Amino acid sequence: xxxxxYQSATVTETPALRVEGLGKRFGGLEILxxxxxTIAKGERRAFIGPNGAGxxxxxxxxxxxxxxxxGEVTYFGENISRVPGxxxxxKGMVRTFQKNNLLNELTVQDNLLLVLxxxxxxxxxxxxxxxxxxxxxxxxxxxxxxxxxxxxxxRNAVVKNLSYGEQRQVEILLGIATExxxxxxxxxxxxxxxxxxxYILRLLQQLPKDLTLLIIEHDMDVVFGLxxxxxxxxxxxxxxxxxxxxxxxxxxxxxIYFGQEGVL
Amino acid sequence: MESQKIKTGSLAAVLLLCLVPxxxxxxxxxxxxxxxxxxxxxxxxxxxxxxxxxVSLGHAAFFGVGAYTSSLVAIHLSANLFVSLISGxxxxxxxxxxVGFFCNRVxxxxxxxxxxxxxxxxxxxxxxxxxxxGGDNGLSGVPKPTLAGGVALDSSSSLYFLILILFVLVxxxxxxxxxxxxxxILVGIRENETRxxxxxxxxxxxxxxxxxxxxxxxxIAGALYSYFNGFVSPKDIYWTMSGEVLIMVLIGGAGTxxxxxxxxxxxxxxxxxxxxxxxxxxxxVGTTFILFVIFIPKGIVGLESVxxxxxxxxxxxxxxxxxxxx
Numbered sequence: 014x015x016x017x018x019y020q021s022a023t024v025t026e027t028p029a030l031r032v033e034g035l036g037k038r039f040g041g042l043e044i045l046x047x048x049x050x051t052i053a054k055g056e057r058r059a060f061i062g063p064n065g066a067g068x069x070x071x072x073x074x075x076x077x078x079x080x081x082x083x084g085e086v087t088y089f090g091e092n093i094s095r096v097p098g099x100x101x102x103x104k105g106m107v108r109t110f111q112k113n114n115l116l117n118e119l120t121v122q123d124n125l126l127l128v129l130x131x132x133x134x135x136x137x138x139x140x141x142x143x144x145x146x147x148x149x150x151x152x153x154x155x156x157x158x159x160x161x162x163x164x165x166x167x168r169n170a171v172v173k174n175l176s177y178g179e180q181r182q183v184e185i186l187l188g189i190a191t192e193x194x195x196x197x198x199x200x201x202x203x204x205x206x207x208x209x210x211x212y213i214l215r216l217l218q219q220l221p222k223d224l225t226l227l228i229i230e231h232d233m234d235v236v237f238g239l240x241x242x243x244x245x246x247x248x249x250x251x252x253x254x255x256x257x258x259x260x261x262x263x264x265x266x267x268x269i270y271f272g273q274e275g276v277l
Numbered sequence: 278m279e280s281q282k283i284k285t286g287s288l289a290a291v292l293l294l295c296l297v298p299x300x301x302x303x304x305x306x307x308x309x310x311x312x313x314x315x316x317x318x319x320x321x322x323x324x325x326x327x328x329x330x331x332v333s334l335g336h337a338a339f340f341g342v343g344a345y346t347s348s349l350v351a352i353h354l355s356a357n358l359f360v361s362l363i364s365g366x367x368x369x370x371x372x373x374x375x376v377g378f379f380c381n382r383v384x385x386x387x388x389x390x391x392x393x394x395x396x397x398x399x400x401x402x403x404x405x406x407x408x409x410x411g412g413d414n415g416l417s418g419v420p421k422p423t424l425a426g427g428v429a430l431d432s433s434s435s436l437y438f439l440i441l442i443l444f445v446l447v448x449x450x451x452x453x454x455x456x457x458x459x460x461x462i463l464v465g466i467r468e469n470e471t472r473x474x475x476x477x478x479x480x481x482x483x484x485x486x487x488x489x490x491x492x493x494x495x496x497i498a499g500a501l502y503s504y505f506n507g508f509v510s511p512k513d514i515y516w517t518m519s520g521e522v523l524i525m526v527l528i529g530g531a532g533t534x535x536x537x538x539x540x541x542x543x544x545x546x547x548x549x550x551x552x553x554x555x556x557x558x559x560x561x562v563g564t565t566f567i568l569f570v571i572f573i574p575k576g577i578v579g580l581e582s583v584x585x586x587x588x589x590x591x592x593x594x595x596x597x598x599x600x601x602x603x
């Protein structure tokens with residue numbers, strides 16, 4: 014059996030992400046307790062677990078949208094625990110949202126151009142309208158991305174007029190357009206039809222191999238179609254971690270999903 | 278071409294505005310000048326309210342700071358236009374920088390209350406510092422601005438042209454700015470600040486940029502108003518002035534370039550006409566405002582689309598318009 018790229022790398026290589034003792038409490042309520050794990054560069058790691066396990070809270074803290082109560086996050090060897098979220102994005106740690114979180118009154122293209130203009134370092138240009146004739150590069154890049162993601166004919170549609178599935182595609186596309194080194198996908202296919210899910214899965218499988226992917230997902234087709242390793246969260250802690258086959262056959266995973274008593 | 282149409286339209290409008298002092302009385306020219314000044318003021322607040330989504334109830338602070346600074350400089354230091362105008366601009370930029378720094382740490386309702394609180398603090402300072410600002414009596418005897426050769430802009434038409442030139446510069450600058458990559462960031466913040474952050478934008482920084490810019494342009498409007506009146510009243514910095522300019526923005530159409538200018542024209546004309554008949558003109562402005570908010574929430578510029586829709590409903594269906602062929 015051939016090993017995935019991330020496992021064949023030398024042990025000394027800096028991990029893409031290291032989470033150490035990360036915890037979050039709201040008052041007396043402990044949402045996440047003392048989470049630690051390491052993710053190698055290029056790894057595709059899925060996080061599964063029942064609702065309320067703390068998956069989204071974990072992503073919020075890794076992305077910097079929520080301050081942890083304790084613990085540290087290290088990104089390619091750099092401690093980013095106190096770096097604000099928008100700067101983490103600039104370093105290449107990008108997230109998508111579980112619920113569509115888009116600029117609803119703007120067109121698909123304008124949503125995308127806001128990402129691309131920053132990647133091109135144009136965000137402080139104030140004296141020239143952002144038209145295709147002035148900034149052809151970002152418009153071409155937008156065209157290519159929209160074509161790859163099957164949204165080319167929706168380019169001038171206002172986001173709020175798109176179907177839910179299309180909005181979901183835009184949500185993921187905005188993350189990818191940022192050209193991240195680590196991409197956190199929070200339930201990318203939530204609420205999508207089966208065929209839409211398959212379509213998204215194929216696109217995600219085609220992402221560059223050196224992109225590290227963290228994904229929260231309930232759809233097991235997506236989890237097993239994408240992940241190298243799976244972490245199971247339960248009650249704010251890590252229940253187990255392993256490759257997809259091992260997780261699939263582990264009785265404890267069945268127990269937490271189907272609600273048997275006295276598991277932990 | 279859409280942009281060609283806009284160019285032709287603006288050129289025609291500017292030419293018409295240039296003719297005003299030659300074709301009408303000093304009284305009417307004065308009203309037009311006041312409309313242009315409040316047009317600049319409303320357009321500056323619109324940058325905050327309409328484009329960045331930050332509703333401020335303290336924008337008169339910067340109008341007032343601009344007016345008092347330019348007037349004090351004109352009275353005590355130099356009546357030179359550039360010296361006094363640029364002093365007014367700089368001090369209002371600094372004031373907006375300080376106020377914006379604090380206000381942009383909170384959002385929504387708290388932002389609104391903080392802008393109100395800061396503007397009332399500035400008002401209190403102006404009101405109490407009577408030796409400098411004239412306190413309740415205001416600042417009178419502001420000299421008319423002079424140009425480099427010592428030529429004073431003392432006729433109503435020369436002042437009108439100064440105001441018109443600045444109006445055109447501000448509007449052209451704003452049109453360029455709001456469509457630029459930087460201006461589009463502000464629109465993005467209005468739409469969804471969380472998403473802008475997760476795109477990597479330091480939204481607080483851009484909100485400060487918007488606040489400072491709005492304050493600076495508001496300061497220019499204030500300076501022009503003091504030249505125009507030859508007098509600054511503490512009313513110009515009071516919160517009712519902030520409310521009035523906010524009403525101009527909303528009645529005209531927030532988030533559009535020309536809407537606030539139409540709103541300013543509407544309020545100035547209403548005020549001039551009605552106040553000559555009754556003291557209750559605020560009542561009428563209030564009623565108009567309520568009607569606008571309920572029936573035409575997009576403001577005066579929204580009237581066009583309302584009219585177009587109803588015209589479409591009435592007109593027989595056209596299969597092919599002859600223009601579309603050419």
